[in-house]
Amino acid sequence: MLRTILTTTILATAIAGTAHAQSATEVLDTYADIAEASYADSLTGAEMLKDAVTALIAAPSANTLQAARAAWLEARVPYQQTEVFRFGNPIVDDWEGKVNAWPLDEGLIDYVEGAYAGPTDANQLAALNVIANPSFTLSGTTIDATEITPEFLESILHEADGIEANVATGYHAIEFLLWGQDLNGHGDGAGNRPWTDYAQGENCTHGNCDRRSEYLAAATDLLVSDLEWMVAQWTDGGAARATLTEDEEAGLLAMLTGMGSLSYGETAGERMRLGLMLNDPEEEHSCFADNTHNDHFYNGVGVQSVYLGSYTRTDGTTVSGPSLSDMVGKTEPALDFEMRARLAEAVLALGEIKTAAEAGFAYDEMLARGNAGGEALIMRGVDGLIAQTRSIERVVSVLGLGGIEIEGSDSLDNPSAVFQ
Amino acid sequence: MIPTVATRLLAASPSRSVAMKRNCHKLLPLIVILAVPGLVSAQQASETSWAGLKDVHLDVIPRTEDERARVAAVTARPKDFSGPWAFEQNAGGAQTVRARDTSDAFSQPASNLTFDQELDFKVGNGMFRRIWVSAPASTIASDGLGPLYNARSCQRCHLKDGRGHPPEGPEDSAVSMFLRVSIPAPDADAETIEKYIVGTHPIAAEPTYGTQLQDFSLPGLRPEYRLGVEYTETEITLSGNQVATLRTPDYTAADLGYGPLDAQAMLSPRVAPQMIGMGLLEAIPVQDILVWSDPEDADHDGISGRPQVVWSDVHDRPMLGRFGHKAGNPTVLEQTASAFAGDIGISNPIHTAGSGECTDAQTDCTAALHGGDAEQGGYEIGQTGLDLVTFYSRTLGVPARRTVDDAQVLRGRKVFFDAGCVSCHRPTYVTHRLEGDNPASFQLIWPYTDMLLHDMGPGLADNRPEGRANGQEWRTPPLWGIGMTETVSGHSYFLHDGRARSLLEAVLWHGGEAQGVRDAVVDMPPEDRDALIRYLESL
Numbered sequence: 001m002l003r004t005i006l007t008t009t010i011l012a013t014a015i016a017g018t019a020h021a022q023s024a025t026e027v028l029d030t031y032a033d034i035a036e037a038s039y040a041d042s043l044t045g046a047e048m049l050k051d052a053v054t055a056l057i058a059a060p061s062a063n064t065l066q067a068a069r070a071a072w073l074e075a076r077v078p079y080q081q082t083e084v085f086r087f088g089n090p091i092v093d094d095w096e097g098k099v100n101a102w103p104l105d106e107g108l109i110d111y112v113e114g115a116y117a118g119p120t121d122a123n124q125l126a127a128l129n130v131i132a133n134p135s136f137t138l139s140g141t142t143i144d145a146t147e148i149t150p151e152f153l154e155s156i157l158h159e160a161d162g163i164e165a166n167v168a169t170g171y172h173a174i175e176f177l178l179w180g181q182d183l184n185g186h187g188d189g190a191g192n193r194p195w196t197d198y199a200q201g202e203n204c205t206h207g208n209c210d211r212r213s214e215y216l217a218a219a220t221d222l223l224v225s226d227l228e229w230m231v232a233q234w235t236d237g238g239a240a241r242a243t244l245t246e247d248e249e250a251g252l253l254a255m256l257t258g259m260g261s262l263s264y265g266e267t268a269g270e271r272m273r274l275g276l277m278l279n280d281p282e283e284e285h286s287c288f289a290d291n292t293h294n295d296h297f298y299n300g301v302g303v304q305s306v307y308l309g310s311y312t313r314t315d316g317t318t319v320s321g322p323s324l325s326d327m328v329g330k331t332e333p334a335l336d337f338e339m340r341a342r343l344a345e346a347v348l349a350l351g352e353i354k355t356a357a358e359a360g361f362a363y364d365e366m367l368a369r370g371n372a373g374g375e376a377l378i379m380r381g382v383d384g385l386i387a388q389t390r391s392i393e394r395v396v397s398v399l400g401l402g403g404i405e406i407e408g409s410d411s412l413d414n415p416s417a418v419f420q
Numbered sequence: 421m422i423p424t425v426a427t428r429l430l431a432a433s434p435s436r437s438v439a440m441k442r443n444c445h446k447l448l449p450l451i452v453i454l455a456v457p458g459l460v461s462a463q464q465a466s467e468t469s470w471a472g473l474k475d476v477h478l479d480v481i482p483r484t485e486d487e488r489a490r491v492a493a494v495t496a497r498p499k500d501f502s503g504p505w506a507f508e509q510n511a512g513g514a515q516t517v518r519a520r521d522t523s524d525a526f527s528q529p530a531s532n533l534t535f536d537q538e539l540d541f542k543v544g545n546g547m548f549r550r551i552w553v554s555a556p557a558s559t560i561a562s563d564g565l566g567p568l569y570n571a572r573s574c575q576r577c578h579l580k581d582g583r584g585h586p587p588e589g590p591e592d593s594a595v596s597m598f599l600r601v602s603i604p605a606p607d608a609d610a611e612t613i614e615k616y617i618v619g620t621h622p623i624a625a626e627p628t629y630g631t632q633l634q635d636f637s638l639p640g641l642r643p644e645y646r647l648g649v650e651y652t653e654t655e656i657t658l659s660g661n662q663v664a665t666l667r668t669p670d671y672t673a674a675d676l677g678y679g680p681l682d683a684q685a686m687l688s689p690r691v692a693p694q695m696i697g698m699g700l701l702e703a704i705p706v707q708d709i710l711v712w713s714d715p716e717d718a719d720h721d722g723i724s725g726r727p728q729v730v731w732s733d734v735h736d737r738p739m740l741g742r743f744g745h746k747a748g749n750p751t752v753l754e755q756t757a758s759a760f761a762g763d764i765g766i767s768n769p770i771h772t773a774g775s776g777e778c779t780d781a782q783t784d785c786t787a788a789l790h791g792g793d794a795e796q797g798g799y800e801i802g803q804t805g806l807d808l809v810t811f812y813s814r815t816l817g818v819p820a821r822r823t824v825d826d827a828q829v830l831r832g833r834k835v836f837f838d839a840g841c842v843s844c845h846r847p848t849y850v851t852h853r854l855e856g857d858n859p860a861s862f863q864l865i866w867p868y869t870d871m872l873l874h875d876m877g878p879g880l881a882d883n884r885p886e887g888r889a890n891g892q893e894w895r896t897p898p899l900w901g902i903g904m905t906e907t908v909s910g911h912s913y914f915l916h917d918g919r920a921r922s923l924l925e926a927v928l929w930h931g932g933e934a935q936g937v938r939d940a941v942v943d944m945p946p947e948d949r950d951a952l953i954r955y956l957e958s959l
Contacts, residue, residue: 269538274547
């Protein structure tokens, strides 16, 4: 019962009195400021990635490829902290699939090896390899892919044929173009694409290096422009900020919905527990770069930042202000303490996964069936995220936001109002 | 993009310009449904005996008298058509989700899920999009594909959780559509059919191909067929000198991999239906559906409405059929389990064969390696995984209606009621009150279906009975969300085989019991017809 439904919904004005009406506005302002700053940092990271990609294409070498990979990893740090702005904010929800969709059928984009699904797959595009094919058939229509442009990726190739795994844009498409497939299964090592995949002339490996470069440049340009658009939504007068602040209760609920949904269903469920159920080395968020430990960790940090009303920017400065923590602490200091403790514990548990991964125990190795240590590490993260969601639910309740029902008050004067 | 047929023929002409390939099975015209006299009389005698059907799949809290009265009041036919009705835009009650203008509009978790339930939804979604692989594989939790299959994952047919579509042309695969198949069983009677349900049409699986044709197979095996479709176009003259064009499909089961089909084989084309709101449809009290049943048309309104009743393997008893184009499955769980087995070839606790839907005659198929593992209870997907996909399938939110207060929409709503569409497309129900935090509990919903079988005439007939449905009967499909089909699926193909290319064409295909209503739409002032379509687009 924790989501905003319809803009025309009449929200129960259950929020306790007017005592914290002013501070609710301030809390929402802090939240919007953090969103603006973290998307701006993400944009900066994407622009640096673009510079590194441009350098790679201009002068392909092991060094320039390595620099591009490093720039991608850095760009993910602020971006993963923005995922907490999904779920509660429609503008973010409708947009995020363009930049962070996963998992993807990488055979759509480029050459693949190993036991990869061939063209007998019901997704005929899973083995399309658009980099090698300047013309292909989509639903019986011939598509001209002579020029790989941002518009082509966004409008034609992305989710082609309505298949969600046909991910053509965003961080993970770029990740595949920089790392290539991780063919190591549950063993050591990430994707290991040779730099010569971008070499021009005779040194080019796997063919079509010019088109591969064109694809990488177009996907990176698109990421930059998508993030520019999102930053604008959170600046003063931006649509996301305006929507958030036009109704205080709905705004506070959006904050907590994002925290809870990212913690529980998205990270603990879809990205962590599912992988443990399936024991599949590909069932990780950044499967080419083996960066999944950071994806989860910075998700956790993002949730914490929203509650504490404080975000540490990539340049070390902080954006902070009146917070949910302040608001809860005023009336329910014990609950505020509990919430802060759960958030810290979850970040710590996710940090243990990160620590182990950085010491060489990659996330896809943790997922191997029968790997007790890996399973325990991941489950501690899952448990931490679930525990913090329980506290988030209590915060929703204490702030009087839990009584929101789309059918309004339970009035016997209106017979339709009783359902629910 | 739309396949066209060079010659335009009138509907009455049986001739086709389609060349028959050797080995192809001509699907139309099909065999007349076989009727066993003893069965028919038994059916007539017992049509009213369904009052004992129970919703044993739910933990129901019985309605109080007070609740009954309130439910009756809120679901009564409205008298005031001047403006939007209370909660009309919340088609799925408290499950209603914001109507996104993206292709993700049908893929949202119901709005009233708890965070726990949202986790089940998300993990279920992961299983729903999971690409199954052939056994043996290192990822034992996702092997067991096929050996024969229509798709490698749920999502490959249920694209964006929306409607499937017929092939767009010879270059396009039938990814979200397949053929069901069976043969008449004239010797069967109530004694020889195990768990016989009165009124069930006696049919049997096609001896070689089973009950469904699969167009993909694992390496080394032959697929069963390739779906071929050609269309013949017919012009329909409407009032106001308007003309609509209907396309009549002609299906072929080409490239048959296991020899010719039985001479009496009956085939039924099916596109994947939209996925939204199914847990709500499952929670409509069975007696609230049966109350509209009128098998002998006792009220002489030309509309019968017969319940599909099927045997539930899970509950080991007859239950109201609710899901599938002929309502062949009683619950979302059983629908999900049969789709896993029939469409992907994944064994599960309800359909246990590792070889999926292959028959004993397909020996290379039955001999292929299975993917069953102890971790999944010996099946290719265990109870946990099946339950997660079922939960996901139950809780996809119905988008809110748009433009409920638009004048043309309101006019169209009046036309919809006055013309008689609501005789079958019943707007409102209140779901059971349910134990626990079931998100389907006690919601006022607007699905626009009576969940019953109706004779839709020879034009739409597949001439293949299923359960108690004869070859001309189909279950009324829910209309919620249909106006978002283009947004979600990028097409506007409707009906069981996607032959209608627009909502208007779908209306014009209605025959049989709906012939009178369809004729009224043909004859009504064009402004009313436009308003009707505009109303449907707002659903």
